[in-house]
Amino acid sequence: xxxxxxxxxxxxxxxxxxLTVKCTYSVSGNPYLFWYVQYPNRGLQFLLKYITGDNLVKxxxxxxxxxxxxxxxxxxxxxxxxxxDSALYFCAVRPSIYNQGGKxxxxxxxxxxxxx
Amino acid sequence: xxxxxxxxxxxxKTRGQQVTLSCSPISGHRSVSWYQQTPGQGLQFxxxxxxxxxxxKGNFPGRFSGRQFSNSxxxxxxxxxxxxxxxxxxxxxxxxxxxxxKLFFGSGTQLxxx
Numbered sequence: 001x002x003x004x005x006x007x008x009x010x011x012x013x014x015x016x017x018x019l020t021v022k023c024t025y026s027v028s029g030n031p032y033l034f035w036y037v038q039y040p041n042r043g044l045q046f047l048l049k050y051i052t053g054d055n056l057v058k059x060x061x062x063x064x065x066x067x068x069x070x071x072x073x074x075x076x077x078x079x080x081x082x083x084x085d086s087a088l089y090f091c092a093v094r095p096s097i098y099n100q101g102g103k104x105x106x107x108x109x110x111x112x113x114x115x116x
Numbered sequence: 117x118x119x120x121x122x123x124x125x126x127x128x129k130t131r132g133q134q135v136t137l138s139c140s141p142i143s144g145h146r147s148v149s150w151y152q153q154t155p156g157q158g159l160q161f162x163x164x165x166x167x168x169x170x171x172x173k174g175n176f177p178g179r180f181s182g183r184q185f186s187n188s189x190x191x192x193x194x195x196x197x198x199x200x201x202x203x204x205x206x207x208x209x210x211x212x213x214x215x216x217x218k219l220f221f222g223s224g225t226q227l228x229x230x
Binding site: 032034036041042043044045046049051090094101102103104105106107108109 | 120147148149158159160161164166171172174206208210216217218219220221222223224
């Protein structure tokens with residue numbers, strides 16, 4: 001079965017410090033991987049995706065993610081955290097079956113808290 | 117372009133009732149997906165519609181249904197509501213062609229079942 005795991009319910013970081021939000025996945029075939037962010041009382045916003053190519057993917061708002069096939073991980077990173085980055089972050093995988101379009105399997109989410 | 121619009125924003129229903137939620141995708145997007153978000157189960161895929169046809173379906177009971185109209189607007193219906201159906205229901209649309217892997221989400225409909 002295809003799945004996504006986010007091992008940390010919450011990550012606390014001081015403003016200006018680097019941040020990492022962890023994600024591991026289990027899929028058959030080549031994965032399509034995503035990070036989305038959710039602010040309070042809002043829907044999800046796309047941050048970045050990995051489909052193929054470079055293992056380091058750059059996305060919105062200064063975020064990047066590193067795809068590691070051997071460790072089946074796709075950790076989200078940012079060199080310098082901002083208080084405004086505080087939100088709920090979701091890692092997701094699209095099942096590698098033809099025509100799965102809008103179907104994503106999401107992790108449980110990680111609450112990121114950035115303190116001044 | 118306007119974003120994905122979901123109505124209503126909040127709904128309160130009682131057990132046994134039925135409810136219909138509406139989603140208007142971004143103009144030009146033909147794919148609409150629905151997700152249920154709860155604190156316990158997280159985000160779970162309900163179904164996806166493309167060109168008025170259900171393309172994918174998640175593992176939800178038959179009480180949950182949906183449809184898509186010729187203008188790509190979509191509705192989902194939940195019949196015989198249960199307390200456990202209380203959740204944030206999110207709709208997402210996606211384009212065809214370049215960028216089709218990216219989902220654009222609405223702000224959701226918060227359903228409370230009493």
